[in-house]
Amino acid sequence: MLAFDWDIILTQTFSQAFGTQAMVFALAAIGLNIHFGYTGLLNFGQVGFMAAGAYGVGMSVFWLDWGFWPGLPLGVFYCLALALILGIPTLRLRADYLAITTIAASESIRLFVRWRGNRDRTGAAEGINDFADPFYDLNTLFTRPGNRSYEFLFWEYRADDLWVMLIGWTTVVVLLLFTWQLMRSPWGRVLRAIREDEDAARALGKNAYSYKLQALAIGGVIGGIAGMLQAIDKQSVQPDTFNPIITFMIWTVLIVGGAGRVWSPVAGAMFFWGVISGLKAFMRELLDTNAEDELERFLNLSVINIDQVQFMIFGLTLMLFMRYRPQGFFGSREEMALDDR
Amino acid sequence: MTDDGTTTDGATATAEEFENPVEGVFDDVERTPGVAKPDPILVAENVVRRFGGLTAVDVDKVQIQRGAITALIGPNGAGKTTFFNLLTGFDKPDSGHVELNGKSIDGVASHRLAAQGMVRTFQLTKALSRLTVLENMMLGAKDQAGENILKALVSPLWRSQETSVEESARALIERFKLTHMTDEYAGTLSGGQRKLVEMARALMTDPELVMLDEPMAGVNPALTQSLLGHVKQLRAEGRSVVFVEHDMDVVSDISDWVVVMAEGRIIAEGPPASIAENQTVVDAYLGSHHDSELTFDDDDQPDHGGDDADEGAAEEADSDDSEPEPSAAVDEAADEERGDDDE
Numbered sequence: 001m002l003a004f005d006w007d008i009i010l011t012q013t014f015s016q017a018f019g020t021q022a023m024v025f026a027l028a029a030i031g032l033n034i035h036f037g038y039t040g041l042l043n044f045g046q047v048g049f050m051a052a053g054a055y056g057v058g059m060s061v062f063w064l065d066w067g068f069w070p071g072l073p074l075g076v077f078y079c080l081a082l083a084l085i086l087g088i089p090t091l092r093l094r095a096d097y098l099a100i101t102t103i104a105a106s107e108s109i110r111l112f113v114r115w116r117g118n119r120d121r122t123g124a125a126e127g128i129n130d131f132a133d134p135f136y137d138l139n140t141l142f143t144r145p146g147n148r149s150y151e152f153l154f155w156e157y158r159a160d161d162l163w164v165m166l167i168g169w170t171t172v173v174v175l176l177l178f179t180w181q182l183m184r185s186p187w188g189r190v191l192r193a194i195r196e197d198e199d200a201a202r203a204l205g206k207n208a209y210s211y212k213l214q215a216l217a218i219g220g221v222i223g224g225i226a227g228m229l230q231a232i233d234k235q236s237v238q239p240d241t242f243n244p245i246i247t248f249m250i251w252t253v254l255i256v257g258g259a260g261r262v263w264s265p266v267a268g269a270m271f272f273w274g275v276i277s278g279l280k281a282f283m284r285e286l287l288d289t290n291a292e293d294e295l296e297r298f299l300n301l302s303v304i305n306i307d308q309v310q311f312m313i314f315g316l317t318l319m320l321f322m323r324y325r326p327q328g329f330f331g332s333r334e335e336m337a338l339d340d341r
Numbered sequence: 342m343t344d345d346g347t348t349t350d351g352a353t354a355t356a357e358e359f360e361n362p363v364e365g366v367f368d369d370v371e372r373t374p375g376v377a378k379p380d381p382i383l384v385a386e387n388v389v390r391r392f393g394g395l396t397a398v399d400v401d402k403v404q405i406q407r408g409a410i411t412a413l414i415g416p417n418g419a420g421k422t423t424f425f426n427l428l429t430g431f432d433k434p435d436s437g438h439v440e441l442n443g444k445s446i447d448g449v450a451s452h453r454l455a456a457q458g459m460v461r462t463f464q465l466t467k468a469l470s471r472l473t474v475l476e477n478m479m480l481g482a483k484d485q486a487g488e489n490i491l492k493a494l495v496s497p498l499w500r501s502q503e504t505s506v507e508e509s510a511r512a513l514i515e516r517f518k519l520t521h522m523t524d525e526y527a528g529t530l531s532g533g534q535r536k537l538v539e540m541a542r543a544l545m546t547d548p549e550l551v552m553l554d555e556p557m558a559g560v561n562p563a564l565t566q567s568l569l570g571h572v573k574q575l576r577a578e579g580r581s582v583v584f585v586e587h588d589m590d591v592v593s594d595i596s597d598w599v600v601v602m603a604e605g606r607i608i609a610e611g612p613p614a615s616i617a618e619n620q621t622v623v624d625a626y627l628g629s630h631h632d633s634e635l636t637f638d639d640d641d642q643p644d645h646g647g648d649d650a651d652e653g654a655a656e657e658a659d660s661d662d663s664e665p666e667p668s669a670a671v672d673e674a675a676d677e678e679r680g681d682d683d684e
Contacts, residue, residue, distance in 0.1 A: 181494055186479075186487030186503065193469050193480050199431065200467035200539075204481050204546060205455025206488070214490055260471075338470040338528030 004285050007154075012281035014154035017274030020161055020233045023168040024226050025272065028246075029253045029265030030175050031222030037259035038183060039215040040195030042095050045086075045102030046223045046250050048109045051242040052078035053224025054231035055113060058128035063121040068134040072228060079224035082109075083217035091212045107244060114239035127238035135232050139163040164233045171229070172266060175222055180262045191215055192260075256321060258328025267329045275317065280310045359570070359577035363409040367598055372611035375402035382407040382550055382581045383459075388427055388437030390420075397423045398434070399605045405550075410572060410582045412592040412613070415602035416626050421585045422464060424602065425554055428583075429461040430454050441550070455483065458549035464558060464585070468535040470528030474519060477527050477538055478510035479503075481545025510545060517541045517571065533564040540571060551575055553584035557591050569595050589617060601625065 016022065028046055035041040056075025060066045066074070086105055090098045113122040122128070142150065142159035149158050157165065182188050190211055193201040198208045231237045253272050257264025283306050286295065295301045301309055327336045370376055381404035390398040398420040405411050415421050426432035428439060430451035439446050441457055454460075469477050485506065486492050487499030514523055517537045522530060527538055536556060543551060556572070557565050572595055575582050586592050592599055593613035601609040601616060603625035609616060616622055 178494075181496070182490070185493035185496070186485045186499060187490050187493035189472070189476055189480055190488055192472055192476075196469035196471055197467045199463065200469060201480070202431075202452045203429070203455070203461050203463070203467075204542065205452050205460075205483055206480075207450070207452045218490075335471055335526065338526055 004289075009278055009281040009285060010154045011156055013274045013278030015156050016277035017270040018155065018165070018169075019157070019273065020164050020168065020229070022269045022273040023165060023172060024230045024233070025250060025253050026172050026266045026269035027168070027175065027226035027229065028223050028250045029257070029268060030172070030179060031219035031226065032250055032254050033259060033261075033265050034179065034191075034215055034219035034222065037254065037261070037264070038188065038195060039191045039212060039219075040095065041091075041212060041216060041219075042099035043102045043216070043219070044099050044244075044247055044251075045104075045106030047242045047244065047246040048102065048106030049079050049082060049220040049223030050227030050230065050246070051106070051109050051113070051237075051239075052082050052220075053227030054237045054242075055122060055227075056224070057228050057231050058123070058131055058237040059121060061131035062123060062128045068131060071131075075224050075228050076221055079221045080217055083213070083220040087213045087216045091209055091216070103244060103247070106242070106247060110239050110242050122239070123237075125239060127236055129236045132232040132235050135167075136160060136163060141166070161233070164229065168229045168233075171225060175225075176262055176266070183262065187211075195260075252318060254328075256318070256328050258331030261328075261330035264328055264330045271329070272314075276310060276314050279313055280306065283309060359573040361573075361576060361597070362579060363406065363576070363597055366406060366409065367612055370598075372609075372615050374607040374610050376404070376610055378404040378406040380407045381405055382442060383428065383583070384440040385424075385428060386438045388424070388434045388439065390423055390427055390432065390434050397605055398427060400424060400437075400602075400607055403600060403607055403610075405581065405583055406598060407581050408576065408579055409597040410576050410584070410595055412596035412599045413583060413585045413602065414587065414589070414592055414599060414616075415608075417587075418604075419602040419625070420605040421602050422554060423605075425461070425552065425583075425585055429459065429552055431461075455546045455548070459552065460543040460546045460548040460550075461552035462536075462539045462543055462554055462556065464554040466532065466535040466539050468527035468530060468538050471526055473524050474514065474522050474527055474530070474538055475507070475510055475524060477542050478513060478545055479506050481542040482506040482509070483546050506545075513541045513544055518567075533560045536560055536564075536568060537571075540568070544575075548580060550581045550583070553582065555585050555587070557586060557588065565591065589613075593617060 028050055031049065032043060032046050035043040035046075053075040056073075056078045057068065057071035060071030060074045061068055064070075064074075082105070086098070086101055090101045112118065114125050116124050118124055139159070142162045147158050147160050149156060150162060183191070190201060190206050193204075193206065194208050194211055201211075202208050227242075230241075234241075249272070253268035254265060255268070256271055257266070257268030283301065284303075287301070287303060287306070299309075327333050366379060370378060383405040385400055385403050387402070388398060388400045389396065413421050413425070423432065427434045427437075430446065430449055430453075433448065437447075441454070441459055444457070446454065446457065446459075449457075469480070472480070485499065486502055492498040511520075511523070514520055517540070519534065519537060519541070522534065527535065530538060540551075540553070540556065553572070556568055560568060569591065572582055572584070576597075584596075593616075596613055599609075599611060599613050599616045600607055601619070601622050608625055609619050609622050611619070
């Protein structure tokens with residue numbers, strides 16, 4: 001009989017569902033939700049904003065010698081600058097142009113910071129490491145020496161991660177409240193009107209261009225905060241962690257949760273990371289059994305390609321999800337069905 | 342889709358009740374294109390719009406009388422909607438000059454015109470589908486403090502204004518007999534109800550001048566009557582109305598003055614009765630040779646006889662027996678076009 005260690009699988013699932021990755025993706029998706037879910041902006045370069053935030057922190061320490069804390073406002077500044085550079089020329093045009101521009105810009109950023117000429121500023125391909133100690137020094141709650149691990153039921157985290165999670169999930173809650181307040185205000189009503197029909201909003205005296213720019217900047221800064229927390233968590237910024245695929249994972253998180261709903265980024269991120277980590281742990285366990293040879297022979301499943309298979313199965317899950325629940329966890333099917341005439 | 346009964350009942354009865362504050366204003370106005378009006382709210386001069394080699398709009402002069410209902414009619418492709426977009430800031434003319442209330446609005450962004458008292462609707466109705474009817478209405482209110490992002494974060498700064506906006510929104514919803522749909526998504530409304538929502542939403546800006554782009558297109562006859570009643574009510578409230586329309590019947594029923602466009606130009610102006618008998622207008626709708634035999638020249642090309650529609654401009658209708666009755670003919674043409682435009 002197969003002897004599965006379900007404990008490991010469940011621990012992986014639950015720990016990752018609430019872990020730092022899920023937290024970072026939830027934040028990035030909150031930003032994207034303001035862009036796409038509420039304003040209808042097609043931003044396919046959210047990872048570019050994450051990079052802007054992360055490099056703000058890294059470059060403040062590495063290049064400018066300002067230290068860690070000034071890096072946070074610098075990251076915000078980078079994000080605002082990026083939003084203006086992307087938005088000013090494209091937001092007067094049709095929605096597709098922003099999509100093309102953002103995906104190109106996010107790749108340009110990655111290649112630019114990776115460029116050898118920037119070695120003294122961004123660390124080029126090696127990136128910047130070990131710059132976030134001042135952040136961890138504030139941790140008085142969880143014993144740091146030895147970075148010991150804390151366990152509770154199915155949850156298991158290291159002390160450093162717990163500290164990042166505490167700050168990170170608090171930020172998530174604050175930003176959810178922020179989004180909720182904005183979206184129930186007349187300001188949010190204008191955004192949703194622009195999502196439905198920009199010309200109608202304009203005819204009623206709303207400056208659609210200005211609102212779109214504001215939405216792009218706010219969602220971008222929130223994406224930047226996600227990038228900063230990721231950099232802090234890993235104690236490193238590497239250009240190649242800011243691949244376009246990250247953007248599409250953020251989109252997945254948002255769609256699974258249900259675009260245009262305040263809580264959906266959190267639900268989506270927890271589902272995404274929980275399922276994907278659980279799958280991986282499950283396949284590891286599968287390969288530990290005496291069926292290993294059979295699996296390799298019939299499915300080509302082995303320790304080498306477990307990562308690919310994990311994403312294939314997740315892709316299938318997503319397809320089924322979209323087929324049978326296209327509105328995500330929180331969206332309403334009725335609302336999805338309304339045409340955008 | 343069905344337009345439900347409550348929106349249409351009763352409105353037909355009230356349609357005639359509103360008085361016309363501009364009765365008689367046009368009595369001394371000449372019936373020629375570009376004629377000056379006693380008290381114009383909107384003036385356009387030498388407005389030209391070209392798309393590549395095509396001149397879509399070339400209007401020498403037109404004035405819109407304050408407080409009246411002015412119809413802008415013309416066959417398909419006459420440039421009505423393009424001209425409409427130029428007047429409302431949704432398109433920029435290549436040259437020309439537009440004044441609202443005596444102030445130039447050349448190059449003024451479309452969203453600023455609402456503050457100056459002009460609001461428009463669209464031919465393809467723009468109900469905001471995933472907003473409720475109430476939200477659609479509340480969006481229309483001007484000068485909302487909560488539309489500033491910083492103030493939006495602090496509810497007490499906009500709560501009381503929001504309450505009063507909601508009150509006036511609900512009052513308008515009731516006036517347009519949509520009360521039962523207040524909390525429904527606008528996307529669930531029928532085509533006719535969307536027209537009502539769009540018109541009501543425009544009124545939330547408390548406009549002086551309401552520009553309606555084909556308000557009656559694709560609406561069933563009963564609801565058309567209701568819409569006509571609402572338009573008359575706008576005039577009774579002292580607002581000016583300009584609307585684009587194909588259907589001569591509708592035009593003659595409610596408009597005080599009719600401006601006819603064809604091939605980008607204003608070809609006739611006058612009260613509805615004079616327009617229905619105007620030979621130029623009939624020609625514009627049906628083509629100038631609709632009643633003559635088709636002949637061919639030496640090269641087997643259709644023979645045009647050398648004259649065009651503009652030559653008939655000065656002629657008043659002195660129709661002979663062989664001609665179809667003018668207003669009926671125009672109606673027919675209009676109905677045909679309308680069929681193409683329905684959503």
